[in-house]
Amino acid sequence: MIAGQIINGLMVGGLYALIAVGFTLIVGVLHRINFAHTEVFMVGGFVGLVIAQAVPSIPLAMVGAFVVGGVLGIVVERISFRNLNSEEASITAALSSLAVGLLMLDLVHHVWGSEPIAFPLVNALGSGSLEMFGVRFVPVQGLVLALTLVLVLVLYFVIEKTHTGRNIRAVSDNATAAALLGIPVKFVGQQVFFITSALAAVTGLMFALRVGTVNSDIGMTFALKALAVTAIGGMGNLWGAVVGGLLVGLLEAMAVHFGFGRLADLVVWGFMIIVLLVRPQGLFGSVFHGAGARA
Amino acid sequence: MSADLLLFTTINILMAWSVYIALSAGALTFGASAFMAVGCYVAGLLTVKAGLPMLPACVLGAAASGLLGFAFGFPALRVRGIYLILTTLGITMSMVVILENIDFVGGTVGLGGMSGTTVWHGVGAVLVVGAALWWVSKSPLQRVLDAVREDDEVAASLGMNVVFVKLTAFAIGSAVAGFAGGLYGHYITYVRPDTFNVLISIYAVMFVILGGTNNFWGAALGASIMTILPEQVKFMQEWRPSVFALTIIVLLLFRPQGLITRRFLTLKLGRKRP
Numbered sequence: 001m002i003a004g005q006i007i008n009g010l011m012v013g014g015l016y017a018l019i020a021v022g023f024t025l026i027v028g029v030l031h032r033i034n035f036a037h038t039e040v041f042m043v044g045g046f047v048g049l050v051i052a053q054a055v056p057s058i059p060l061a062m063v064g065a066f067v068v069g070g071v072l073g074i075v076v077e078r079i080s081f082r083n084l085n086s087e088e089a090s091i092t093a094a095l096s097s098l099a100v101g102l103l104m105l106d107l108v109h110h111v112w113g114s115e116p117i118a119f120p121l122v123n124a125l126g127s128g129s130l131e132m133f134g135v136r137f138v139p140v141q142g143l144v145l146a147l148t149l150v151l152v153l154v155l156y157f158v159i160e161k162t163h164t165g166r167n168i169r170a171v172s173d174n175a176t177a178a179a180l181l182g183i184p185v186k187f188v189g190q191q192v193f194f195i196t197s198a199l200a201a202v203t204g205l206m207f208a209l210r211v212g213t214v215n216s217d218i219g220m221t222f223a224l225k226a227l228a229v230t231a232i233g234g235m236g237n238l239w240g241a242v243v244g245g246l247l248v249g250l251l252e253a254m255a256v257h258f259g260f261g262r263l264a265d266l267v268v269w270g271f272m273i274i275v276l277l278v279r280p281q282g283l284f285g286s287v288f289h290g291a292g293a294r295a
Numbered sequence: 296m297s298a299d300l301l302l303f304t305t306i307n308i309l310m311a312w313s314v315y316i317a318l319s320a321g322a323l324t325f326g327a328s329a330f331m332a333v334g335c336y337v338a339g340l341l342t343v344k345a346g347l348p349m350l351p352a353c354v355l356g357a358a359a360s361g362l363l364g365f366a367f368g369f370p371a372l373r374v375r376g377i378y379l380i381l382t383t384l385g386i387t388m389s390m391v392v393i394l395e396n397i398d399f400v401g402g403t404v405g406l407g408g409m410s411g412t413t414v415w416h417g418v419g420a421v422l423v424v425g426a427a428l429w430w431v432s433k434s435p436l437q438r439v440l441d442a443v444r445e446d447d448e449v450a451a452s453l454g455m456n457v458v459f460v461k462l463t464a465f466a467i468g469s470a471v472a473g474f475a476g477g478l479y480g481h482y483i484t485y486v487r488p489d490t491f492n493v494l495i496s497i498y499a500v501m502f503v504i505l506g507g508t509n510n511f512w513g514a515a516l517g518a519s520i521m522t523i524l525p526e527q528v529k530f531m532q533e534w535r536p537s538v539f540a541l542t543i544i545v546l547l548l549f550r551p552q553g554l555i556t557r558r559f560l561t562l563k564l565g566r567k568r569p
Contacts (some may be wrong), residue, residue: 033377083548091323091376092547095504098497099543106536220493224388231381266392269385276382277370 005257006250011141013249014148015210018203019226020233020241021155022196028172028236029192032090033227035098036076039105040197042219044069044204045119046108049214052120058143058209062202069201073193076100081189101219108216116213144206151199152242158195159238168192172236225265228272234282243284298414302482304522305417306475310495311502311518312424313472315511318503320464321444322372326364326383327472328495329390332488334360334473335480336400339409342481349411353477360473361466368465372458387493394488405487412482420478421515424471428511440464472499501543 019041026034047068048061080096159165170178171188179185200223207222208214226245233244251271252264260267275283310327317324338356341347347355371382395403431437439460442450447457480486498521506517521539525531531538 033380079544079548091380094377094380095500096544096547099501099540099547102497102536103540103544106534106540110534110537224384224493227381228385231378235377262396263392266389266396269388269392273371273382273385273389276374276378276385280374280378 002257005253009250009253010246011145011148011210011249012252013246014145014152015203015207015222015245016226016229016249017242017245018148018151018206019200019223020229020245021238022200023227023230024233024236024238024241025168025172025192025196027230028238029168029175030081030189031236032081033094033097034076034081034193034196035094036072036080036101036104037097037197037200038219038223038227039101040069040072040076041200041204041207041223042216043072043104043108044201045208045214045218046112046216047201048205048208049112049117049119056120061205062147065201065205066198069204070194070198072104072201073195073197074190076197077190077193081193082186105216105219112214112216114216116215116217119208119212119214140209140212144210147202147206151202155195155199164188164191225268228268231272232275232283234284237282237284240282240284244282300523300526302412302414302417302478304519305414305421306479306482307499307502307518307522308421308515309417309424309471309475309478310499311506311514312428312511313468313475314499314503315508315514316428316468316471317465318508319440319444320461321447322368322375322379322461322465323500324383324465324468325380325493325496325500326367326386326469327499328491328493329383329387330360330364330469330472331476331479331495332390332394332486332491333363333476334470335476335486335491336394336406337473338477339406339480339486340400342411343406343408349409349481350416353416353474353481356477357470357474360476361470364469365462365466368462368469372461372465383496384493387491387496391488391492394491401487403488405485405490406480407485409481409486410484412478416478420474425511425515432511498539501539504543505546 019037022037023034026032026037044065047065051061051064052058076097080100081093084093084096157165159168167178167183167188168191170181170183171185175185178188204218204223207218225248229244229248230241232248233240233242248268248271251267255261255264255267310331313327313330314324334353334356336356337359338349338352341352341355342349345352367386371379371386374382394400400406431440439450439455442453442455443457443460447461450460451457476491502517502521503514504517505521506515507513525535525538
C-alpha cells in the first residue's frame with residue numbers, strides 16, 4: 001500500500017519537477033521569476049484539447065502543445081522581460097509576467113469557460129489496469145511516467161551535452177563573463193524561455209491526460225506549487241528542482257497516506273517557508289546567493 | 296453608484312493600502328488575503344459565537360490580524376525580494392488550507408451569519424486610515440520609511456532599526472487588511488476559506504502597482520479605478536481581468552513608476568544582487 005503511494009508520489013513529483021525546472025532555468029539565466037509559467041502550463045492542456053478534438057492523435061497534441069508553449073514563452077520574454085532588464089527591475093518583471101499570466105487565464109475562461117472539460121482520447125489509450133502494491137495503475141499513468149523520464153533525460157542531454165546547453169550554463173554561471181566570451185546572452189535568454197515554456201505546456205498536457213480533464217484552475221493550484229519546489233531545491237539549481245519535485249511529490253503522497261490528505265498543500269508551502277527561513281539558498285544550494293536573500 | 300459598489304471600492308482601497316503600507320518599508324507582500332481572512336474569521340467568530348457588536352469585533356479582528364502579521368513577519372522579513380514574495384505566497388496558500396481544516400470555523404463549508412456592515416463603516420475606515428497615512432506622509436516618519444525602503448544598509452548605518460520599521464509596517468498593513476476582511480465578512484454575511492484565495496492578494500498588489508508605489512493616493516486611485524470602471528462600462532465588466540492585466544502590462548512597459556508619482560524617490564523593487 002505504502003509502496004503504491006510512493007510510486008504515485010514520484011509520478012506527481014515528476015510533473016512538479018518538469019515545471020520547476022522551467023522556473024529554475026529562468027531564475028538561473030535571468031535572475032527573474034516567470035509567473036506566466038504556471039499559466040503556460042495550463043494553456044498546454046487546452047492546446048492539447050483543441051488538437052485532440054480535431055485529430056485523434058496524442059503525439060500530435062504533444063507536438064502542438066510544445067510549439068504553442070514555446071512561442072508563448074518567447075512572447076512572454078518579449079513583453080515582460082526584455083525591456084525590464086535592469087537589476088532593479090527584477091520584481092517589476094515578475095509582476096509583469098504575473099499580469100501576462102492573468103491575461104492568459106482570462107482569455108482561456110472566455111473561450112472555454114471555467115469548468116473542467118473532459119479530455120478525449122484518454123480512453124483510447126486502453127482501459128485495462130494493473131494492480132501493483134495495492135494501487136491501481138491505468139495505462140495513461142504509465143504513459144505519463146515514461147514521458148516524464150524521457151523529458152528529463154532529453155533535458156539532461158540538452159543542458160549538459162549540446163552547444164545550446166553549454167551557453168545556457170555559461171550565462172547562468174556568469175552572464176557578464178559569458179557575454180565577454182561572445183555568447184549571445186539575449187538569444188540564450190530567448191532559447192531558455194522557449195525550452196522551459198514548451199516543456200511546461202507539454203507537462204500541462206500530461207497533467208490533463210493523467211486526470212482526464214482540462215481545467216483552467218491548475219495553473220494557480222498545481223503549477224504554483226512547483227514554484228515552492230523551485231525554492232526548496234534552490235533557485236537556479238537545475239537538479240535541485242528535479243530532486244525537490246520528487247521530494248515534494250513524495251511528501252504529498254505520504255501526507256495522503258497517513259490521513260492528512262486535506263493538508264497536502266500546507267505540507268508543500270510550509271516546507272518551502274521553513275526551507276527559505278532556515279536555508280534561503282535552498283536545500284541544494286544555488287547560483288542565487290543565499291546571502292543576498294537575507295535582510 | 297450603488298451602495299454595494301461603494302463598499303467594495305472602500306474595501307479594495309483598504310486592501311491596496313495594506314499592501315502599500317508594507318511596501319513603503321520595502322516589503323512587497325502577497326499575503327494580504329491571508330490577513331484579510333484572519334480579520335474576517337476572528338471578527339465573524341466574535342459576532343456570531345460571542346455576540347459582540349460588529350464594529351468592536353472588526354477592530355479586534357484587525358488587532359488579531361496585526362499580531363499575526365507581527366508573528367509571521369518576524370521570521371518572514373529575514374528574507375527579501377523574490378524570497379519574500381515566495382514566503383508571503385506560501386502564507387496565503389497555507390492560510391486557506393488551515394482554515395479549511397478547522398472545523399470550529401466551519402471548515403470548507405464556511406462561516407455565516409455575520410451582518411451589520413454599512414457603506415459608512417467602509418467610508419469611515421478609508422477616511423481614518425487615509426488620514427493616518429496622510430499624517431505619516433507629512434511627518435519625519437516618512438523619511439525613515441523612505442530610507443529603509445531605498446537602502447536598508449545605509450538606513451541601518453544611520454542608526455535606524457530596520458527590522459523594527461519593516462516589521463511594524465508589515466504588522467500595520469496586516470491589521471488594515473484584517474479590518475477590510477472584517478467589514479467584508481459582515482457585509483456579504485457568508486465566507487468560505489477559498490473566498491480569500493491568492494487572486495485577492497495578487498489584485499491588491501496590482502492596485503498598488505497601477506496607481507503608483509510611492510504615495511498612498513496612488514494605491515487608492517488604482518483600487519478605485521479597477522473597482523468602479525468595470526461596473527460602469529459593460530465591456531469592461533466582461534473582460535475585467537483581461538483589461539486589468541493589459542493595463543498593468545502596458546503600464547509596466549511605459550511607465551513603471553505607476554500612474555501617480557508625487558514624490559521623487561523611486562521605489563527600487565528588490566535589491567541589487569551581490
